[in-house]
Amino acid sequence: MERIVFYECSQSCAGTTVERFLRRQGVSHRVLVDLKNTPNGLTLNGKPVRTIDRLPPEGKLRLCLPETDRSDTIPQADIALDIVYEDDDLFVVNKPAGLAVHPSPQNRENTVANGLAALYTTRKEPFVFRAIGRLDKNTSGLIVLAKNALSAGLLTTQAAQKVMHHDYLAVCTGMLPDEGTIDAPIGRADGSVIRREVRPDGDHAVTHFVRLAYRDGYSLARVWLDTGRTHQIRVHFAHLGYPLPGDFLYHPDFSRIQRHALHAGALWLRQPVTGQPLHFTAPLPDDMRIFFPDA
Structure with missing residues (x-):
């Protein structure tokens, strides 16, 4: 399988080398090689x-990108993925709770990657797993x-430039203020590999929120981030x-939900080749909707 991409030459790029022009489009050194x-x-x-040749004021530059990599070590699994959007360059998937994104030594077959490997096999296409974030x-x-x-x-x-970004929906215990910003550094807790905490020597971390609803002792918040620290919203x-109910690390109250009540409900990005703005939403899942049936 190969991807064909065209770029139109114009007067503004006349005399520019092919390499410089493509780097300005964001093409990486590896792709150029x-x-x-x-x-x-x-x-x-x-x-x-x-790549050292110079572009004319008019013309069509064609890129042919065959797939040379493989993710053959990822086993296939019969996992139905909720594909919200697909084009020649990307998928957007609505991932359920309990499904990891990447395989790990402890979880080799219950991941998004395994489901995608199976999908590519049915399409008879070479498979490479490239998760962004x-x-x-x-x-x-x-x-x-x-x-x-x-x-x-x-x-x-x-993603690095925050052009691609999420809004999250979080259920929080108690009545949140109407809105706010949490600016508190986060670092690894002493004696733990996975637990994080707010600490003076931690990394800069900023979280913004707006309370959308309150019901029966819980708040529903829209949350967005300036930074992306591990467990940032939860911490x-x-x-x-x-705290978020159902969080086994930071608030292990499983009376109403069996996992931390956090959902990446909105996504903004640009189509990577055309630059077209894209926006997607995913509804609140059932296990979080029980807190706010009318949300």
Whole structure:
């Protein structure tokens, strides 16, 4: 399988080398190397072109990206993925709680990657797993998976620059203020590999929230982040005194929910090749909706 991408030359790029032009589009060094090593990987108006050649004021630059990588070590599993969106460059998947994104030594077959491996086999296409960012196993919601090396690099840059970002829905114990910002550094708790806490020597972490509803001792909050620290939302709300129910690390109250009540419910990004703005939402899952049936 290969991805074909076209770029139009214009007067503004006339005289620019092919390499510089493509780097300005966000094409990574690795992808450029692959293009140079691929027969007819780069052509201009139908003729082979080198990365050192200069572009004319008019023309069509064609990139041919064959899939050279493989994720053959990821076993297939019969996992039905809720694919919210798909195009030539990416998937958006609504991940349920309890399903990890990546395989691990302790969990090799119950992940998004395993389900995607099976999907690619049915399509008879080479499979490479390229997750952009991640969600904790017990956090539900929207994740992005790149289909090729070009889109993976472009989407990773979007994530780093906050062009691609989420809003979360969190159920918190108690009545939250109407809105607020939690600016408190987060670091690893002493004596623990996975537990995090607010501590003076931690990494800078900022969380914003707005309370959307309150019912029977719980608040529903829309949450967005300036930073992306491990367990940031869970740690910050526990620190503030409004922990998420069902959180085995920070508030192990399983009376109403069996996992931390956190959902990545909205996603913004740009289509990596065309730049078209994309926006997706995923409804509150049933185990969180029991707190707010009318949400």
